Amino acid sequence: MFVQLLFLLSAVLTVGCAVAVAVTKNIMHSCIFLLGSLIGIAGLYATLGADFVAVTQIMVYVGGIVILMLFAVMLTGGKDFASRAQNLLGLAPTMGNKWTYGIGLFVGLVFLLTNIKLLSSIMKSYPEKTFGNEFPSTVSQIGHLLVKDHVLAFELSSVLLLGALVGAAIIARPRKQ
């Protein structure tokens, strides 16, 4: 029951904050709502039994990416920042009238129903499978997978991170006059 409660709360947090990201005018508030959404996704991971992924999500996003985004917003708050603040509600009237929106909605609905029909065989209530008891936790299982099956991707991601680190440092460095 607590898992279901956690799922419900996380889902509401995720979806609500994601929608808030889209409709908020203030970019700073958008970043904070993104933070809420990401924490909600971590909660969803927890309901799926993916504890390591959930914690990694919090670690990387809260400790790194959101703070980076806040820094970027603060460092780039230019003078025409407020006047050009634009969001979904401000943009909606300029993208079409009620006919175009109606047709778009109809097409989307048909597309959704078609997809659900096509995928219905997959969706048909898979029984909850338990993970093998070979490993005591997902942590050691993930560790074994990372250095056995996925070792190439693991090593490549370290190269990617090093490249991103050096590249970001070089790009953001002020140009020497």
Next chain:
Amino acid sequence: MNQTLVSYLSQYEFYDVLLGIFGKNEGLLAFVVYLLFAGAVVGLCATIGGLGTYAERKISADIQQRIGPNRVGPYGILQFLADGVKMITKEDVMPNTADKFLFYLAPMLALVGVFATLAVLPWSSGFMMADLNVGIFYLIAISSLVGVSVFLGGYASNSKWSMLGGMRGASQIISYEIPVTISILSITLLAGGMGFGTILGQQLGTPINWFIFHNPFAFIAFFVYFIGALAETNRAPFDLPEAESELVSGYHTEYTGMRFGFFALAEYIEVFVVCGVGAALFLGGGNLPFNVQFDIIPLQLFQVVIFMTKALLLYYVVIWIRWTFPRLRVDQLMSICWKYLTPIAIFNLVGNAVWVVVFNGKSIADLVFGGH
């Protein structure tokens, strides 16, 4: 294994009696047990945070040959209650141009980030709320919410001092997270797991089995961790975000009343948590210094006392450092982190890995005294 407080208590007979009282509803009973324990832990930590302010003043007074607070209660020990009452009854002022939403949110985030870490703090081998198998990783991750709150507090106040303090605080916290995390990672390597139960289970017995004495690299890692933790909690000599001689009081300049109280409380509790983690990872936590074959509740309480003693000793060292060393400059702060601590931490990590492979995970004590 995901051992929890409830699964620990359920091995005793009185738990079955309780279960009978709750009409065999295990979920409800687990909820009540967790709620009570969480209330106890939060109350205890709030008291520790409050007493921390008192201890800080008293110790600083000792160091500077003053008397310190001595009016409220015997030896002034109730000073923190008086401070609390003052904070609650103060007028709650908000700057006109402040960002209301973020201004309200920032102190809450700080408190949430700190209190959430208490869920995995190992008070003893049985009394921890949840022994997650990602325990220490969870603790590092969730405590980074404090960094966000420092940044937001600085931004939302719409004041130059707050802004500078918030920027300094956030950059300092995310920089020093790296050596701290790598030091903790080397301990994880030695223990073979991230859960506090696993880590503490490797350090049973006499102090020679503590991870700080496991090998020379772990010994260095402890000091890297401790210095980094000082910086992460914005303590002197790394208290640049709230440097009172430069920035009034940094990111919480514009906060008054209980909102300021939240920030202060979060800071003092975070110092305690960091000291507790240091004690658990490197100094054997609440492990008894002798082997016992049985497990009873008073023994667990004794473990709690041992854990608290170690953590509070580290707490004392933190305060001692604050009143002994001068504050660093910003460039010195960053060069210490990136030029010294991070390379040393990476060196420690590699050294620990090599040690584990070469000596098959045995500590120095095992090698010298021919242990298992």
Next chain:
Amino acid sequence: MISLISYLLISLVLFIVGLVVMISRKNIVAILLGIELILNAAALNFVAYSRFVTNNLDGHIFSLFIIVVAAAEAAVGLAIVIRFFQIKETIHIDEATQLRN
């Protein structure tokens, strides 16, 4: 109550919201926010399928790599944003026209 479809629906909403944010915002940082939402929608799908359909943890590995890629992307993207701001003194996406024609 909790089944695969509920996770897929949440992931769908996240993806659509991310897409809408990417399209409707003119601020480069906001566009990066939208990209983060989309990446998270994909990662959530992987973990959900790994729980309900397959019997192994490959989905977890995939979502870990997605998080890694998102971190690298955010670092480089925000560096570009800051550089762009130093040159143009704005981060309006319509001002990025130097490569036009």
